Amino acid sequence: MNRHDIALIGFGGVNRALAQIIHERADELTDQLGFALRVVAITDLRLGSLMQADGIDLGEVFAMSPMDTFAGRPGGAAVPQNDFVIRNTTADIVVEATFTNPLDGEPAVSHVRAAIESGKSVATTNKGPVALAGTELNRLAAAHGVTFEYEGSVVSGTPILRFAGETLKGLRVNGVQGILNGTSNYVLGQMESGMTLDDAVAEAQALGYAEADPTADIEGSDVQLKIVILANEILGAQITTADVERRGISEVSAADIIDAAARGSRWKLIGSASRDADGNVVATVEPVALPSTHPLASVSGPTNAVSFDTDLLGTVTVSGPGAGRMETAYALLSDIIAIDAHQRSMIGASE
Numbered sequence: 281m282n283r284h285d286i287a288l289i290g291f292g293g294v295n296r297a298l299a300q301i302i303h304e305r306a307d308e309l310t311d312q313l314g315f316a317l318r319v320v321a322i323t324d325l326r327l328g329s330l331m332q333a334d335g336i337d338l339g340e341v342f343a344m345s346p347m348d349t350f351a352g353r354p355g356g357a358a359v360p361q362n363d364f365v366i367r368n369t370t371a372d373i374v375v376e377a378t379f380t381n382p383l384d385g386e387p388a389v390s391h392v393r394a395a396i397e398s399g400k401s402v403a404t405t406n407k408g409p410v411a412l413a414g415t416e417l418n419r420l421a422a423a424h425g426v427t428f429e430y431e432g433s434v435v436s437g438t439p440i441l442r443f444a445g446e447t448l449k450g451l452r453v454n455g456v457q458g459i460l461n462g463t464s465n466y467v468l469g470q471m472e473s474g475m476t477l478d479d480a481v482a483e484a485q486a487l488g489y490a491e492a493d494p495t496a497d498i499e500g501s502d503v504q505l506k507i508v509i510l511a512n513e514i515l516g517a518q519i520t521t522a523d524v525e526r527r528g529i530s531e532v533s534a535a536d537i538i539d540a541a542a543r544g545s546r547w548k549l550i551g552s553a554s555r556d557a558d559g560n561v562v563a564t565v566e567p568v569a570l571p572s573t574h575p576l577a578s579v580s581g582p583t584n585a586v587s588f589d590t591d592l593l594g595t596v597t598v599s600g601p602g603a604g605r606m607e608t609a610y611a612l613l614s615d616i617i618a619i620d621a622h623q624r625s626m627i628g629a630s631e
């Protein structure tokens with residue numbers, strides 16, 4: 281029986297949820313997928329680091345008291361030691377789910393680079409490395425014969441990137457637009473019901489939707505990273521965040537929301553990227569008051585939706601969870617499945 285050993289870098293909401301899936305559904309997953317999963321390393325800013333080549337008892341980790349760290353356990357230390365753990369773990373897959381840094385993607389870019397350089401495949405939900413160093417990291421992974429997967433970096437567990445990359449093959453996609461941030465969409469909905477922006481953001485944080493610094497959700501830099509990923513992956517662009525004009529929902533007041541509702545409209549934070557007449561990709565992030573007849577107007581709460589403008593099919597819209605710990609952990613599981621399939625195809629090709 282094939283098995284993948286996993287190192288979890290960052291042990292917050294998303295990676296904890298992945299560990300929970302692995303812990304609670306081990307036998308079912310093995311039967312369904314044809315391979316077993318085992319966690320052999322964990323690092324976290326607060327907990328420190330833990331490396332156990334025979335497999336970490338996740339039940340024990342979940343039972344740790346909130347103030348406890350990994351110090352004193354076999355293979356444990358009070359500090360994360362990310363680079364050491366990533367390079368020396370016996371894991372064949374590194375799962376990176378630390379904070380997204382929208383400025384330079386660090387330290388996650390270095391985490392991904394270290395994993396690839398030491399021959400490990402990577403799954404990440406962290407938008408920083410994908411949006412800000414995706415081309416370099418994909419090339420590095422190809423050069424090392426490993427796989428870099430990042431389905432959860434856009435629209436959480438809803439498989440937008442694989443849908444566009446595999447299912448829409450043969451079509452020309454000329455543009456993509458959508459609601460790409462669960463927190464801001466949730467907040468706008470709560471504000472429609474009379475809640476203040478600050479209270480709605482606090483709720484989104486408690487529900488696990490918001491970034492560690494929710495300014496990224498409210499001011500649009502989270503969507504800016506996601507639209508860079510979509511433009512580069514789907515439209516074949518080579519844009520950076522500097523190419524994406526950005527405005528966030530802090531510009532939308534409670535009065536604007538009431539006015540829009542009176543006119544039958546709803547405010548949404550829309551990210552879009554499309555080719556202009558010269559073939560250049562133009563990308564923006566901005567709040568827009570959509571008429572109720574618009575397909576994106578009815579998308580509520582942390583749900584996201586992405587519309588692909590195609591030549592042969594017209595507009596194709598996919599909608600699903602855009603944030604949430606367990607929903608995003610599923611994206612990581614889908615990446616691990618893709619890594620397994622890629623490894624099997626490499627073995628098959630060499631036989």
Ligand SMILES: NC(=O)c1ccc[n+]([C@@H]2O[C@H](COP(=O)([O-])OP(=O)(O)OC[C@H]3O[C@@H](n4cnc5c(N)ncnc54)[C@H](O)[C@@H]3O)[C@@H](O)[C@H]2O)c1
Binds near residue numbers: 323380492608
């Ligand atoms: N929560 C969601 O809905 C969601 C959806 C899609 C993508 N993401 C992305 O997934 C990642 C994880 O999200 P989350 O909700 O689990 O965040 P979180 O804040 O709950 O957890 C992040 C964890 O990483 C740890 N960490 C941060 N920097 C570290 C470092 N240098 N070394 C070791 N540990 C470090 C923190 O201590 C924390 O426990 C983020 O990049 C986020 O943008 C989250």
Ligand SMILES: N[C@@H](CCO)C(=O)O
Binds near residue numbers: 464602
């Ligand atoms: N904070 C992000 C998480 C998903 O990337 C959101 O609310 O959409």
